[in-house]
Amino acid sequence: MLQAPFFALLLAAVVPAVLADGPPETMGENFSGLSVLDSPGGLQSLTPAPYTKSQWPWGTVPKLCYDTAVNNKYCNPYDLEVYDVTYSDCPIPTTVCRCNNSPMAIDTIAQRVGQLPVKARQWNGYVSSFAGDICSAYSDSFHNYFFGDCGNSESVFFHELSHNLDRHVAGASINDWYSLSQNWKDTVTKGTCVADHYSKSSWLEAYAQVGVMAGYHGTVQSIYTKNVSCMVDQVNKVVGQLDSLWRKKPGQMCDRYWIKDTTVCMGPDAEASGNCPAFRAADAAEVDGVGAVKVPVLPDEKQKKHDAVVKELQHHAEVAAGISPGKPAAEKKTKGKKGTKFRA
Template sequence: MKGMKGLFAAAAASALFLTFARAQLDKPALTSNLDYLLEGNANNLPTVNRQIAIWASGYIPKDCQDLGAGEGYDASEFEVYEVTYDDCADPWLFCRHKDVETTIETAAETFSKLPVKVRDWVRQILLLPGADSAFAINGNVAFFGSTGGNVDVMIHESAHGLDGFAAFGENLSTSEGFLAAYDADTHVPDDYARSSQAENVAQNTVVAVYDKNVPGGFPGVQEQYTAILNQYSYIEDKAGDALLPGGTCDRHLENSETVVLGSAANATVSRVRRAAGAWKVPQSGLKGEYSKIVKEFQPFQFREGF
C-alpha cells in the first residue's frame, strides 16, 4: 500500500470543470505530503461487514463502460461486482478491470472504512491497471494500480464528491466560510493541497477524518496543527457526524443504467436455466427509499496523475 506521498507529490493535472476554477494557492505547505496520516486512518477507521457478488458476464453500468473506454479499455475486460455493506440495503457497484493488481476483496474492505455518510456520495467505483493515480468524475471514482487499497486516497477522491455535490450544504472550496478559514490560517496541509482550493479541501478532509477518528487527533501527530486548524475545523463543523463511523446509508446518487453487451445480448439461454432462476439481467436500480436523491448538479471532474 502506498501513502499520500506517492499519490500527491507531483504537480498533478487536476481539474473541476464548470463548478470550480483551478488556481495555485499562495500559502506554504505544512508538510510535503500526508503519508504520516495513513497508518492512523487505516488502523482506526473500522471495517464494515460486506457481501460480494459478481454480475454475470456481458453486463456493465454505463458509467463504467464510458469511463473505461476513455482510458482505452473495452467493457468486456471488466468484472462487475455488487458489494453490499451491513449499513446499507443497496450495494455499491465495483467495476474491476481483469488486469488490475488490487483485488475486489481489498478494494471492498478499504471502501468500507469510509464513514457511510461519505460513501453515500460515491456512485460507481472503478479499479484500473496502470501507474498509481485516481480520478473523480460526477460521483464515480476510479483507482489505478494499488490505490484501491489506500484509504486516504479513497477519502480524498470521495471528498471531491462531498465538495462537488455540496453534500454539507455548500460547495466547500468556493464557500465564503471555507475561504475565510483559509485566509485565517498560515498554511495548507501539504504540497498537493497547494494545487487548488478543491485539492486543498480534499486534503483537509483527510486531515479532518484523522482528527475525528484517531486517538489524540491531528494535534497528536502534528505539533504545528494550528497552522491549518481553521480549515480542517471548518470541514468538521459542516460535516457534523458524517466523518464518523456508524449509522446507515441515505444514498444520494443513483447508479447509471445497466448496459447489455453483445456477448450477453446474443447468448442463447435455455428455458431450463430461465425456469431455475439461474439467469437474469443484473439490475442497477436502487431498491431502498432514500430522502435526497441528487439528479441535477454541475458536472465536475478531478484527475490526479503522478
C-alpha cells in the first residue's frame, strides 16, 4: 500500500495483466488517501498492546526472512536483525525481521504492530522491514513486508493485514484470493465511489482499503461519520465481515497463530564463527487455548495464480519505495553498522 502523495507513482507504472482488473476509473473517490484516518485522534493514536522484545543472537534467521532478503536483494543476510516481540495479549511472539538499514526502529515496528487488535493481528505471521525512500508495503496473505519509514502510517499496517484477513476469513476463499468474488465486484459497483484513487488499482486493493475503514470503525469511531453514502454497500459488507476481528474488547487474547518457519544460518561467516547451530525446523509451540496453524498448500494452478498476484503486489511496493534492480534496498545507506560481506 502507498500513502496518498505517492499514488501517482504507482499508477505511472505499467499495471500487469494479473492485476489490471479493478473498479472503473470513472468511479468517484471518497478520500484523497487513507492517511486521513491516521490522525489526529485516529489509527495513529491507538494504544498499543504492552510488549517485551528479545533479539536473536547473530547467526541464524528464519528461512523466510533469509530468502526474502537474499532473493530480492533487500538486505545482506548478515545485516538482518531478528526479534521476538511478545505482546501482553498473546503468549506466541510475533517475529520481526529487520534489516539494519531500515529507517524504522524495532520499537516503532513493535508499537505499530501492537496497535492492531489481537484478533486481527493473530492472522499475520512474520513482519519484515527493509530500506526504502518512501513508505510502502505488501502482503503475501500470510506475512507483511514494509519498506521505508511507515512509522507515521498506521493505516498501512491496517491495510496490509486486511489483505490477510480478506483471504483467510472474509470475502475470498483460500482458493480465489487472487481474483476475489463476483459478489465483491458487484457490491463495489452498486455505489458511485471507492475509498480513494489507490482502490482503483485492483479489486484486492479496493477491499483492503475498505478493510482500513472497517478497522477505523472497530477501533476509533463509526466510519459512517465520514459520509460514506457513495460506497455504503462496500462499507457495510466489509464491516460485517471484519468487525469482530477489528473491534477491541477488554481481556481479548489470541487463539491461533501461523507455525513458525525453519531456522537457517546467515552464511559461511556466521557458520565459521560458531554462531550457527544445526539447521532445524521450528516446533509448534504448545499453549493452552492457542492453536498452531500450518500455512496451507494450494493446488498447483491456484498456487501459481496466487504467487503471480503476490509478485505484482511486491513489485508495486518496490517501485513506490524507490527500489529497483539498479538500486536494491541492501545498498541503501544505513544508520546502523556496516555488515559483513556476504559470500553465497
